[in-house]
Amino acid sequence: MGDSETVEALQRALATVIDPELHRPMLQLGMLRDIAIDGDAVSIRVVLTTPACPLKDRIQSDIEAAVVGVVPGINAVRVTWDSDVSSTRGLPGRQEIAGVRNAVAISAGKGGVGKTTLSVNVALALQQSGARVGLLDADVYGPNVPLMLGLTEQPRANREGKMLPLEAHGLKVVSFGTILKPGEPVIWRGPMLAKALREFLYEVEWGDLDYLVIDLPPGTGDVQLSLAQSMPMTGAVICTTPQDVSLADVSRGIQMFRKLNVPVLGVVENMSGFVCPHCNEKTDIFGTGGGRELAERYELPFLGAIPLDPRIRLGAGGAPFMVSLSDTPVGGVFRDVASHIAAEVSKENFAAAPPPEMPGPRMRLAG
Numbered sequence: 001m002g003d004s005e006t007v008e009a010l011q012r013a014l015a016t017v018i019d020p021e022l023h024r025p026m027l028q029l030g031m032l033r034d035i036a037i038d039g040d041a042v043s044i045r046v047v048l049t050t051p052a053c054p055l056k057d058r059i060q061s062d063i064e065a066a067v068v069g070v071v072p073g074i075n076a077v078r079v080t081w082d083s084d085v086s087s088t089r090g091l092p093g094r095q096e097i098a099g100v101r102n103a104v105a106i107s108a109g110k111g112g113v114g115k116t117t118l119s120v121n122v123a124l125a126l127q128q129s130g131a132r133v134g135l136l137d138a139d140v141y142g143p144n145v146p147l148m149l150g151l152t153e154q155p156r157a158n159r160e161g162k163m164l165p166l167e168a169h170g171l172k173v174v175s176f177g178t179i180l181k182p183g184e185p186v187i188w189r190g191p192m193l194a195k196a197l198r199e200f201l202y203e204v205e206w207g208d209l210d211y212l213v214i215d216l217p218p219g220t221g222d223v224q225l226s227l228a229q230s231m232p233m234t235g236a237v238i239c240t241t242p243q244d245v246s247l248a249d250v251s252r253g254i255q256m257f258r259k260l261n262v263p264v265l266g267v268v269e270n271m272s273g274f275v276c277p278h279c280n281e282k283t284d285i286f287g288t289g290g291g292r293e294l295a296e297r298y299e300l301p302f303l304g305a306i307p308l309d310p311r312i313r314l315g316a317g318g319a320p321f322m323v324s325l326s327d328t329p330v331g332g333v334f335r336d337v338a339s340h341i342a343a344e345v346s347k348e349n350f351a352a353a354p355p356p357e358m359p360g361p362r363m364r365l366a367g
């Protein structure tokens with residue numbers, strides 16, 4: 001078989017590989033690059049839309065199944081992994097934040113369900129997967145992020161007068177809590193609040209970020225409105241607990257985001273069952289499944305269930321769970337939730353702006 005026939009057969013074979021989350025051909029999406037034939041092996045650089053992709057094994061075996069034994073003369077596939085996080089499309093009337101590819105808000109119908117815990121640990125899980133991540137604590141009424149990350153210093157400004165985010169465990173962090181004096185009453189309202197929020201978005205030197213995670217105050221108030229109306233938000237994640245008997249607050253939240261054109265990425269159930277820190281066994285104390293039912297009712301993806309684990313609360317004093325205990329089963333749950341969120345972000349971006357069809361891949365015959 002001649003070389004050009006091998007290249008053509010390889011191209012036909014690779015064109016059948018479908019991205020398991022985006023459900024479109026990976027070749028067409030430009031995700032298979034630097035394809036080179038060297039003897040009886042093919043090497044491919046697979047460029048994922050997020051480094052937090054849990055499906056690498058599946059993608060690898062799909063490529064192998066498409067090629068090995070199909071393309072004559074090819075017996076092995078060598079995959080190298082790379083990522084290029086997709087970016088939210090702009091929206092008319094909403095100002096992009098320079099350098100920020102995606103902004104994901106963590107919200108809940110009421111207080112105390114674990115928004116800050118989820119924001120901090122999902123941000124850390126994304127960062128640990130290799131993404132560049134920022135965390136904006138937009139809970140002006142009770143900014144808890146500094147406490148959870150052990151941040152006590154005040155942010156500084158760069159030469160142009162833009163605020164420099166604080167750094168914690170590889171995250172870039174901006175919080176109202178670091179500019180308020182302890183115990184100072186919060187009096188942000190209406191126009192003043194909107195102005196302060198704009199400064200936190202646009203007068204900050206965020207640098208290049210794949211994900212900006214935003215910890216929202218509870219409910220559907222001024223902060224949510226202000227943020228959703230000023231910036232292009234990739235989407236919102238709804239955090240709930242099994243005890244959320246009244247779903248009215250939650251559905252108000254979902255409806256608010258939908259009205260503001262902010263996609264709802266899905267539902268996370270927190271405090272879902274109890275995991276014994278000694279034996280890792282799970283017991284359902286308050287019941288589970290409410291989050292999944294909610295997701296079904298609103299036809300939203302269910303992003304995962306995080307159990308009650310006393311070590312999560314203990315980690316709220318500066319060394320968050322995903323820093324000190326990421327190797328535990330609950331650490332794996334946070335990683336899964338983060339991957340799910342990243343996948344929904346990629347889907348949202350591809351649905352909003354289909355990428356241009358790639359020209360035929362350039363394939364190279366090595367040696």
Ligand SMILES: Nc1ncnc2c1ncn2[C@@H]1O[C@H](COP(=O)(O)OP(=O)(O)OP(=O)(O)O)[C@@H](O)[C@H]1O
Pocket residue numbers: 108110111112113114115116117118139142144217218270271272306307308309310311312313314316
């Ligand atoms: N899965 C969990 N297991 C154990 N404790 C948890 C879990 N999730 C959150 N907590 C604890 O519950 C309390 C409330 O969580 P958190 O502060 O994250 O909620 P919140 O929704 O941000 O609250 P607020 O509305 O006050 O901002 C904290 O003490 C936190 O450490």
Ligand SMILES: [Mg+2]
Pocket residue numbers: 115116117139142144215
């Ligand atoms: Mg909070």
